[in-house]
Amino acid sequence: MIQKNIVETNPQEIRLEELCASTHLPTNIIIEIVAHGIVEPSGDTPNNWCFTATMVCTTRRALRLHNDLDIDWPGIALALSLIDEVQELRETNQVLEQRIERFHHCPRPEVEV
Amino acid sequence: MEFRDYYKILDVEPTASDKEIKTSYRRLARKYHPDLNHHDGAEEQFKEVAEAYDVLKDKEKRAEFDEIRQYGAHGQSFEPPPGWQPGGAQGRSSQQTGDYSDFFSSIFGGAFDQSGFQQHSSRGTSNFVARGQDVETDLPVFLEDTLKQTSKPISIDLSGKPKKLNVKIPVGVANGERIRLKGQGAPGIGGGPSGDLYFRIRLVPHPLFDIEGHNLIVVLPLAPWEAALGAKVEVPTLTGKVRLTIPPNSQTGQRLRVKGRGLVKKPSGKGDLFAVIKVVMPENSNEEVRALWQQLVDKAAFEPRKEWSS
Numbered sequence: 001m002i003q004k005n006i007v008e009t010n011p012q013e014i015r016l017e018e019l020c021a022s023t024h025l026p027t028n029i030i031i032e033i034v035a036h037g038i039v040e041p042s043g044d045t046p047n048n049w050c051f052t053a054t055m056v057c058t059t060r061r062a063l064r065l066h067n068d069l070d071i072d073w074p075g076i077a078l079a080l081s082l083i084d085e086v087q088e089l090r091e092t093n094q095v096l097e098q099r100i101e102r103f104h105h106c107p108r109p110e111v112e113v
Numbered sequence: 114m115e116f117r118d119y120y121k122i123l124d125v126e127p128t129a130s131d132k133e134i135k136t137s138y139r140r141l142a143r144k145y146h147p148d149l150n151h152h153d154g155a156e157e158q159f160k161e162v163a164e165a166y167d168v169l170k171d172k173e174k175r176a177e178f179d180e181i182r183q184y185g186a187h188g189q190s191f192e193p194p195p196g197w198q199p200g201g202a203q204g205r206s207s208q209q210t211g212d213y214s215d216f217f218s219s220i221f222g223g224a225f226d227q228s229g230f231q232q233h234s235s236r237g238t239s240n241f242v243a244r245g246q247d248v249e250t251d252l253p254v255f256l257e258d259t260l261k262q263t264s265k266p267i268s269i270d271l272s273g274k275p276k277k278l279n280v281k282i283p284v285g286v287a288n289g290e291r292i293r294l295k296g297q298g299a300p301g302i303g304g305g306p307s308g309d310l311y312f313r314i315r316l317v318p319h320p321l322f323d324i325e326g327h328n329l330i331v332v333l334p335l336a337p338w339e340a341a342l343g344a345k346v347e348v349p350t351l352t353g354k355v356r357l358t359i360p361p362n363s364q365t366g367q368r369l370r371v372k373g374r375g376l377v378k379k380p381s382g383k384g385d386l387f388a389v390i391k392v393v394m395p396e397n398s399n400e401e402v403r404a405l406w407q408q409l410v411d412k413a414a415f416e417p418r419k420e421w422s423s
Contacts, residue, residue, distance in 0.1 A: 014293070022247050022309060053291035057249060057311055061148050068163065069142050083149065091288070099323050102332050103391060 014051040016041075023059050030059070036077040038062050114192075114215040116185030119165035119178060127179070131170065138166040160212050167217075174221060181220055193219050245299035245308035252292075252312035256319050256329075257351050258282050260377055269310070272299055280312065285377035288316040288324075321349055327384030328375045334393045335359065348388050350374040357388060365392045 020027055031046060033039060039058050041049035051059075062076045071079060120127045123137050143149060145159035168174045185191040213221075250269055258265065259282065267278050276297075283292060291311050298308025322329040333348060343361035347354045348371070355371055368387045375384025398406070 021244055053293040053311055054289075056247075056293070056309075057291050057313070060247070060249075064148055065146070068146060068159075069139065079149075087289075095323055095325070098318065099330065102323065103389065 014053065014056060016046050016049050016051075019051050019056055019059060022056055023063055025059070025063065032073055033059060033062060036073045038073070038077050038080060114190070114219065116187060116189050116191035117161070117165070117214060117216045118182065118185075118187035119168050120182075121187045122161050122165040123169060125169075127182075129169075134166070134169050138162065138170070142166075161214075164213055164217055168221075177220060191216065240303065242303040242305045243301060244305045245301040247308040247311060248298040249291075249311045249313060251315050252280070253315045253317050254282055254286060255317050256322065256324075256376070259284065259286050259316070260351060278310075285379045286314050288314060290314045322351065322386075324376070325387075327378045329384065329386045331386065331388050332391050333357075333369070333388040334391050335363065337392055337394065340364070340390065340392045348386075350386055359390075363390050363392075365390055 016027065016030060019025075019030055023030075027046065034041060034046075034049070039051065039055040039062075041051045041055065043049040058080065062073075062080060065071050065076050065079060066073070120129070123129075123134060123141065125133055125137050129137070141162045142159065145155045145162055147156040147159055150159075168178050181193070184194050248269075248271060252265075252267065254265075262284050263282050265280050265282055267280050269276050269278070278294065278297065280292075280294065286292065291313055294310040294312070296307045297310035300307050316324070322331055324330075329351065331348065333346070335344070335346070339346070339359060340363040341361065343363070344359045346357055346359060348357050350371065351374070355374065357369060357371065359369070367390045369390065371386040371388065373383045374386035377383055395402075
């Protein structure tokens, strides 16, 4: 039987307490993560902060790097922005390769002249 | 079960110092960390490395492992020697990187119960309450499904149990974006709330269209005479065909814009569809056609390699 589920209609509605519960992190660590620009919630004070689902996942990635590789928060901020940039470049590259293949595709074999 | 030689996994000698072990772990962890490395099998390799480091960085666990190591060899089948009592050394407390091997559990005790959760015997299982883990998984989405609100039946594996959900895909969802299903992650422990389920959107490559921001691109093949004289052609879009007027003297690489036939922009609007002209030759030609081309050679003054001459 398929259960009915509704994807949250307003993804901005993840509050600080929820992020803490989700990542098992205390408030002060989240505040530090935000201070390093690792995630940028909307709202001006921690009480008003709203995080997106993507930010929750980024926080978890940051935490994994912190625990597993023993990297400090400024290092993580740098690593994550580089990782994201590499990922973006990979995707762009893939798209461009696909476009080149589509545009230059020729069913005929190479000819020796 | 298979014997795991933690020294081999960490690429160190059995006599290695704590410092050497740490250095080697850091090197291998960077190499295989699933957040840094997307190759198949990297996550499994990282778990092996993390488990090996968990044992070898801890004096007590390392001594226990050294003892058991006399009875097995890496990759070979292994049973703990008769009378072996799993020691008191406990697994990591990290909630993010659990998953110990059977081999680890047989030496250091059952770190997990059948549901996949760590047992917290030291804290007393009777009144231990914890929120369930969040679960992250990929969700492949077709480009067509991003244009209007659609529901997708999805089956995911939650701690070995299949779970069926009907997920509403938000309009205009982008590649790499996450959507959250609150309370649909792993169940809580001791009556604690369930975790959340996070889907990472993966737009499935389309057989015809490429994505450029919010715009779509389709290659439009034209016969040389269609490009020369202009034509009316049907072009596919994500929502059915449109009839395009090709202007005379069109050129390969030229882009024709079909407004509003791209992907949905948030918060409002839509991208465009670009049909990129590609002039193609017919597969074969006959005498008559060749004679017509010859007339063109005689009448159309055209030097396509003008840029080469200096």
